[in-house]
Amino acid sequence: MATTATTKAGRFGGRQRSRTYSLERLERRAGLLFALPALAGFVLFILIPMVCVLLLSLYKVDLMTYTFEFKQFQYYDKMLHDADFWKSVRNTLEYMLIYVPLTLALGIGMALILNSRMRARGLVRTFFIVPYITTYVATLVVWNVFLHPTEGPVNTLLMSLGVDNPPQYMVDTHWALPMLALIGAWKDVGYHCILFLAALQGVSRDYYEAADIDGANRFQRFRQITLPLISPTSFYLLLITIIGGLQAFYQMALLTKGGPAFSTTTLTYHIYRSAFEFYNFSYASAVGMFLFVLTLALIAINWFAQKKWVFYQ
Amino acid sequence: MVRKWGLLAVSIVLASSLAACGGKNDNGGEGAASKPAETTSGSKGETVTLKFLNISEYLDSAEFKEFLDRFEAKYPNIKVDPVSVPHEQYINKRNIMLASGEQVDLIWGNGVEQFDAINKGFLMPLDDVAQEVGIDMSKDFGDFKPDKDGKHYRFPIQQNNWMLYYNKKVFDDAGVPYPDPKVPMTWDEMAEVAQKITNTSGKDKVYGMFYNNWGMYFYGYGSQLNEGKFYTDDGMANIDAPEFKRSLEWMNDVMNVRKAAMPIAEYIQNNTDFLSYWNGGYGMVVGAQWYAQLAATKKDQYPRDWKAGIAPMPVPTEMAGKHMNWSNIDSLAVPKNSKHAKEALILAREYVADYTLGAGALPMYTKVSKDQYFADLAEALKDDDITLEQVTYLFGGDPDVINVEEKPVLGAPQEYESTFLDIVSQYYTGAMTVDDVLKSVKTKVDAAIVEQSKQ
Numbered sequence: 001m002a003t004t005a006t007t008k009a010g011r012f013g014g015r016q017r018s019r020t021y022s023l024e025r026l027e028r029r030a031g032l033l034f035a036l037p038a039l040a041g042f043v044l045f046i047l048i049p050m051v052c053v054l055l056l057s058l059y060k061v062d063l064m065t066y067t068f069e070f071k072q073f074q075y076y077d078k079m080l081h082d083a084d085f086w087k088s089v090r091n092t093l094e095y096m097l098i099y100v101p102l103t104l105a106l107g108i109g110m111a112l113i114l115n116s117r118m119r120a121r122g123l124v125r126t127f128f129i130v131p132y133i134t135t136y137v138a139t140l141v142v143w144n145v146f147l148h149p150t151e152g153p154v155n156t157l158l159m160s161l162g163v164d165n166p167p168q169y170m171v172d173t174h175w176a177l178p179m180l181a182l183i184g185a186w187k188d189v190g191y192h193c194i195l196f197l198a199a200l201q202g203v204s205r206d207y208y209e210a211a212d213i214d215g216a217n218r219f220q221r222f223r224q225i226t227l228p229l230i231s232p233t234s235f236y237l238l239l240i241t242i243i244g245g246l247q248a249f250y251q252m253a254l255l256t257k258g259g260p261a262f263s264t265t266t267l268t269y270h271i272y273r274s275a276f277e278f279y280n281f282s283y284a285s286a287v288g289m290f291l292f293v294l295t296l297a298l299i300a301i302n303w304f305a306q307k308k309w310v311f312y313q
Numbered sequence: 314m315v316r317k318w319g320l321l322a323v324s325i326v327l328a329s330s331l332a333a334c335g336g337k338n339d340n341g342g343e344g345a346a347s348k349p350a351e352t353t354s355g356s357k358g359e360t361v362t363l364k365f366l367n368i369s370e371y372l373d374s375a376e377f378k379e380f381l382d383r384f385e386a387k388y389p390n391i392k393v394d395p396v397s398v399p400h401e402q403y404i405n406k407r408n409i410m411l412a413s414g415e416q417v418d419l420i421w422g423n424g425v426e427q428f429d430a431i432n433k434g435f436l437m438p439l440d441d442v443a444q445e446v447g448i449d450m451s452k453d454f455g456d457f458k459p460d461k462d463g464k465h466y467r468f469p470i471q472q473n474n475w476m477l478y479y480n481k482k483v484f485d486d487a488g489v490p491y492p493d494p495k496v497p498m499t500w501d502e503m504a505e506v507a508q509k510i511t512n513t514s515g516k517d518k519v520y521g522m523f524y525n526n527w528g529m530y531f532y533g534y535g536s537q538l539n540e541g542k543f544y545t546d547d548g549m550a551n552i553d554a555p556e557f558k559r560s561l562e563w564m565n566d567v568m569n570v571r572k573a574a575m576p577i578a579e580y581i582q583n584n585t586d587f588l589s590y591w592n593g594g595y596g597m598v599v600g601a602q603w604y605a606q607l608a609a610t611k612k613d614q615y616p617r618d619w620k621a622g623i624a625p626m627p628v629p630t631e632m633a634g635k636h637m638n639w640s641n642i643d644s645l646a647v648p649k650n651s652k653h654a655k656e657a658l659i660l661a662r663e664y665v666a667d668y669t670l671g672a673g674a675l676p677m678y679t680k681v682s683k684d685q686y687f688a689d690l691a692e693a694l695k696d697d698d699i700t701l702e703q704v705t706y707l708f709g710g711d712p713d714v715i716n717v718e719e720k721p722v723l724g725a726p727q728e729y730e731s732t733f734l735d736i737v738s739q740y741y742t743g744a745m746t747v748d749d750v751l752k753s754v755k756t757k758v759d760a761a762i763v764e765q766s767k768q
Contacts, residue, residue, distance in 0.1 A: 062414075062434065063412065063413055063414030064411075064414045064435060064648065064649055064650040065649070065650065066414070078764075083760075084757075144582060144584075147582070148579070148582050148583075149576070149578040149579055149582060150576075150579055168578035168742055170578070170581065170582055171577065171578040171581055171582070171738050171742050172578075172742065172744065173739065173744060257735075258735070259734075259735045259736075259738070260735065260736070260738050260739055260742075260744075261735060261736045261738075261739050261744075261745070261753075262735060262736075275412070276405055276408050276409050276412070277404070277405070277408060277727065277731060278727060278728060278731075279408055279411070279412045279429075279433050279435075281412060
């Protein structure tokens with residue numbers, strides 16, 4: 001009897017398992033089907049081009065006759081011995097050194113203002129988001145006028161204050177790159193502000209009330225409660241700001257064309273110039289691969305570092 | 314099972330991407346590149362469509378549309394698909410189309426652009442195909458020498474004829490006599506005149522001299538001095554030669570000492586267009602026949618209440634009295650992957666013989682009448698009191714004109730021009746000395762020339 005019961009139970013359990021198994025399979029299939037459009041997009045528009053860029057960096061290519069000559073790592077060797085490449089790496093890092101902290105700091109600052117009880121909050125919020133939703137070209141035209149060396153409002157103001165030789169922003173090697181970083185930060189800060197604001201609004205008031213009872217001042221509340229609780233958002237924004245900084249291109253292409261004297265040629269602009277101005281697609285692809293590795297490395301560093309400062313509730 | 318399918322899918326993707334990136338076209342290859350494709354379409358009665366890339370200043374004109382109508386009526390089997398790109402964006406668009414292997418049959422370019430494409434192996438030698446359409450490349454364009462390895466890759470349209478254009482109203486307002494119509498000013502004299510006619514005190518500034526942010530406006534005076542020696546005997550950049558230094562210093566004197574030309578920072582940040590001269594706020598400009606072609610004779614597009622004058626291009630004191638010209642040849646070329654080279658050259662031939670002439674420029678093609686061209690141009694400029702004699706002398710009819718290279722076109726020409734323009738502004742803003750600028754340009758261009766010679 002016991003044996004029969006065990007057998008029945010075994011049979012029953014087996015049916016259960018096979019039913020569960022087939023359900024799992026169905027769910028997996030459905031999941032795959034749902035993921036398929038995104039997967040196809042990823043393969044078509046990211047994976048294949050990436051493989052092509054990798055191959056392009058190893059071959060001398062003539063797309064007119066479709067002839068390919070394997071060059072091993074010759075273009076990488078050229079890249080590593082190219083002074084312009086290292087200058088573009090330095091320019092990219094300098095750009096990021098200004099752009100990343102400035103965008104994050106302004107983003108969180110603006111979000112804190114919007115999160116407080118203030119009048120016309122909706123109007124102010126609209127003002128903050130306008131640069132982000134405006135097209136880059138229009139934004140840059142405005143900045144170009146704004147920073148005009150003789151007739152722009154910035155220098156007109158400086159001259160009226162007694163500054164005899166105000167900066168010639170876009171043709172001055174010392175000013176051009178910081179100004180482009182400033183423009184980049186101004187453009188992107190609205191997006192950061194919105195995400196920070198959403199994160200701030202998700203922080204429970206209870207924590208602040210408890211801190212008030214403990215006698216915490218405003219800075220302590222910000223340092224000990226706000227920052228840790230919005231750290232997942234901060235981490236996400238840090239990553240996309242780093243990626244955005246590494247890919248900065250529009251300002252250089254439209255305002256300075258990488259000049260003056262190569263001072264605003266970042267890695268992306270160096271890639272563009274090598275490929276489309278000097279026809280050197282293979283070399284440009286090698287620099288592209290370097291940029292990809294650099295991006296991965298910076299993301300990896302931050303990914304591991306997050307364990308020390310990001311708190312998931 | 315899922316893993317196996319996944320692995321298979323990834324393998325197919327990788328294999329297809331390898332094939333897409335590394336495939337070799339059976340119809341292409343080096344052999345096909347050096348030998349133009351057979352074009353029998355015309356004889357079979359099939360219609361061929363030619364993609365023609367050119368700047369919009371030339372393609373968007375009413376004259377070009379009229380020319381196309383005439384051409385397509387004359388050659389019903391050849392249709393033309395014009396790709397019109399504004400001048401300022403032209404080089405990028407052209408480079409992208411060439412480098413990506415996009416099918417184009419005929420492309421316009423100046424000397425730098427065409428030589429750059431020749432050096433990089435994008436263009437087809439034309440001698441054999443030209444013979445098929447009844448053109449002898451070594452005879453039908455005057456003294457037009459082969460471009461590389463004894464072969465012609467360029468189908469010349471016109472040689473630039475440079476001169477001095479001036480605004481008579483600006484001279485009248487300043488009480489300064491007009492430049493002599495036959496005897497060129499020296500550059501030093503031009504600087505003095507530019508200073509005299511400059512008036513930047515009022516609301517509407519008037520600069521004595523307009524310039525373009527193009528290489529020859531900075532190093533062209535030097536090119537006149539050393540006969541266009543942009544390269545040393547061993548093929549390296551010669552931009553640090555004393556003649557070019559003197560040339561750059563002259564421009565600095567006009568721009569920053571005499572304040573007779575717009576400061577370069579302002580010029581760059583204004584995105585100043587090369588046709589801005591015709592808005593009337595400048596006294597003089599050195600320009601070629603395209604100023605007459607695109608603006609002086611087009612008062613409907615560039616209306617003006619002042620008369621323009623023309624005079625020979627200024628020269629260095631050492632060359633006083635001589636008629637000099639910066640020689641640069643605008644040309645058409647056929648990319649080596651064109652499948653309709655013969656039809657493309659038929660279009661090129663008609664373009665220079667019919668359109669170029671009709672649009673106000675003198676083609677180098679010797680089988681057209683120069684006299685009619687001079688007469689037509691003089692007629693178009695008669696409101697400016699410009700005579701047929703002046704037109705003939707300055708627009709290509711002076712056999713004694715001394716031609717010197719307008720730009721460096723041999724080793725790494727694109728890198729040469731681009732590097733020069735990227736750095737030269739630093740001298741005019743006072744950030745670098747002229748010696749440092751020239752040394753820096755030379756170092757970078759030499760590296761580009763060496764690199765290009767390895768390829």
